[in-house]
Amino acid sequence: MFLSVLLDLGTGYGIAALGAGLAAVGAGIGIGRIGGDAVQAMARQPEAINDLRANMILTAALVEGAAFFAMVVGLLVVLK
Amino acid sequence: MPAESYLRGRKQGCPPPVMSIPNLLRAASLLIGSLLFGTANAQHAGHDKATHLDVVDSTVAVVVAADTDAPKLALEEAEHGGRFDAGKLIMGHIGDEHGWHLWGHTTLPLPVIVYNTERGISIFSSSKFDHGHKTYGGYMLHEGSIVATKAEDGTDVHHATIDEPLTKATWDISITKNVLSLFISLAILLFVFIGVAKAYTRRAGQAPTGFQNLVEPIILFVRDDVAKSAIGPKYMTFMPYLLTAFFFIFLNNLLGLVPFFPGGANLTGNIAVTLVLALITFIIVTVKGNKHYWHHILAMPGVPGWVLFILTPVEILGMFLKPFVLMIRLFANITAGHIIALSFFSLIFVFGETNAGAGYGVSVMSLAFTVFMTMLELLVAFIQAYVFTFLSAMYIGAAVEEPHHH
Numbered sequence: 001m002f003l004s005v006l007l008d009l010g011t012g013y014g015i016a017a018l019g020a021g022l023a024a025v026g027a028g029i030g031i032g033r034i035g036g037d038a039v040q041a042m043a044r045q046p047e048a049i050n051d052l053r054a055n056m057i058l059t060a061a062l063v064e065g066a067a068f069f070a071m072v073v074g075l076l077v078v079l080k
Numbered sequence: 081m082p083a084e085s086y087l088r089g090r091k092q093g094c095p096p097p098v099m100s101i102p103n104l105l106r107a108a109s110l111l112i113g114s115l116l117f118g119t120a121n122a123q124h125a126g127h128d129k130a131t132h133l134d135v136v137d138s139t140v141a142v143v144v145a146a147d148t149d150a151p152k153l154a155l156e157e158a159e160h161g162g163r164f165d166a167g168k169l170i171m172g173h174i175g176d177e178h179g180w181h182l183w184g185h186t187t188l189p190l191p192v193i194v195y196n197t198e199r200g201i202s203i204f205s206s207s208k209f210d211h212g213h214k215t216y217g218g219y220m221l222h223e224g225s226i227v228a229t230k231a232e233d234g235t236d237v238h239h240a241t242i243d244e245p246l247t248k249a250t251w252d253i254s255i256t257k258n259v260l261s262l263f264i265s266l267a268i269l270l271f272v273f274i275g276v277a278k279a280y281t282r283r284a285g286q287a288p289t290g291f292q293n294l295v296e297p298i299i300l301f302v303r304d305d306v307a308k309s310a311i312g313p314k315y316m317t318f319m320p321y322l323l324t325a326f327f328f329i330f331l332n333n334l335l336g337l338v339p340f341f342p343g344g345a346n347l348t349g350n351i352a353v354t355l356v357l358a359l360i361t362f363i364i365v366t367v368k369g370n371k372h373y374w375h376h377i378l379a380m381p382g383v384p385g386w387v388l389f390i391l392t393p394v395e396i397l398g399m400f401l402k403p404f405v406l407m408i409r410l411f412a413n414i415t416a417g418h419i420i421a422l423s424f425f426s427l428i429f430v431f432g433e434t435n436a437g438a439g440y441g442v443s444v445m446s447l448a449f450t451v452f453m454t455m456l457e458l459l460v461a462f463i464q465a466y467v468f469t470f471l472s473a474m475y476i477g478a479a480v481e482e483p484h485h486h
Contacts, residue, residue: 054305054470061467065405068412 016077023070030063164433166426174346174418177257178206182341190255194219194226197249215240226252261345265331302326310473314480326469333461349414358407361472369479402475413464417457424449
């Protein structure tokens with residue numbers, strides 16, 4: 001499986017897959033931090049839970065946007 | 081007025097029954113059922129030729145014909161000894177088509193409207209193409225899109241050559257699957273909201289009933305949590321646009337999750353649709369932007385002069401980048417959701433190709449994952465509609481904000 005990915009690297013497909021994977025790692029770290037910090041903030045200040053939730057979703061969507069750029073670029077490489 | 085009747089409804093002890101757990105569960109069981117139905121249908125890909133009724137040039141004629149549209153093509157190829165192509169199946173599902181696959185071998189043909197600068201306009205039913213196998217009226221289907229050819233009517237596409245200069249002069253303005261889906265969602269939105277608006281004038285001051293109960297909490301959510309918090313005191317001017325965008329995106333996200341006829345068209349996962357939505361936001365921001373807003377873009381106050389050489393181009397770029405990201409976010413989110421759900425589903429056939437037993441074994445896990453992804457997409461359908469509306473409201477809010485005097 002891994003060998004075939006390495007072989008695909010030459011054709012650009014493998015690099016597209018690697019790019020999409022790296023973007024997912026970045027978005028994962030970002031959304032993980034947002035979620036973790038938001039839960040911590042909610043635990044510290046339960047009365048602000050609604051504001052925190054709205055901001056959490058919004059920030060997660062912004063981070064996601066960056067990952068989606070990578071995904072679209074990956075798709076464009078694969079579909080040409 | 082809505083707020084008053086809403087509050088009154090609350091006082092009289094009739095809580096709005098939307099978003100309740102039983103309702104969500106009901107919707108979920110419906111989805112699971114439809115998924116199972118989809119599996120049964122996919123496996124029943126026998127090759128009996130269905131009746132082929134030919135209807136003379138009627139654009140709205142419903143023709144029952146042998147089906148070989150893109151998604152099924154992949155399955156049929158597998159049956160004929162070719163390899164199952166998951167990519168083809170998925171791309172066929174998330175793309176646009178000249179015809180709407182209903183079930184089994186039945187496809188709803190849609191009108192093809194082509195304008196050619198040399199040949200003029202031609203309108204005919206997409207069943208004339210015999211699912212991409214034949215040429216008609218000097219046109220044929222090539223990888224899903226209409227191309228011009230000089231071959232006679234009824235020639236097999238493999239024997240017809242594409243006429244490049246004529247194809248460049250061809251404009252395809254057909255009612256495709258996505259366009260029809262747009263019309264359907266338009267009809268649903270008009271039906272629901274005209275009904276609700278009439279109910280408010282007729283039953284002024286009384287507790288809400290029927291569809292009012294469904295949409296009122298969502299309207300109030302958009303007003304209080306989106307428009308008021310992001311735009312401020314001038315929010316009322318922009319409520320019609322925000323509500324339209326929210327309900328349009330929400331409804332079409334949900335319709336995209338329904339695997340059978342009125343749904344399943346992936347409209348909000350089409351970049352042209354999200355482009356237009358983002359463009360409207362861009363136009364509103366640009367037209368409604370006040371002096372304060374333009375001052376901040378063209379010459380940010382309180383910044384040394386030489387920094388402006390860098391800052392102003394960046395701000396102008398940002399003006400276009402914001403709606404661009406709005407477009408990509410909605411498109412990619414919905415498309416990615418569809419791709420993931422279908423990928424899990426395709427695993428059955430990928431494994432089934434190596435070994436029938438492995439296919440059955442994987443189908444249990446695969447179905448569970450597909451159901452899980454679809455549940456997640458229900459959440460995403462709402463969140464993306466909310467995020468699009470909220471970010472639009474924030475950009476509008478930044479454009480109409482009055483300067484603070486410290």
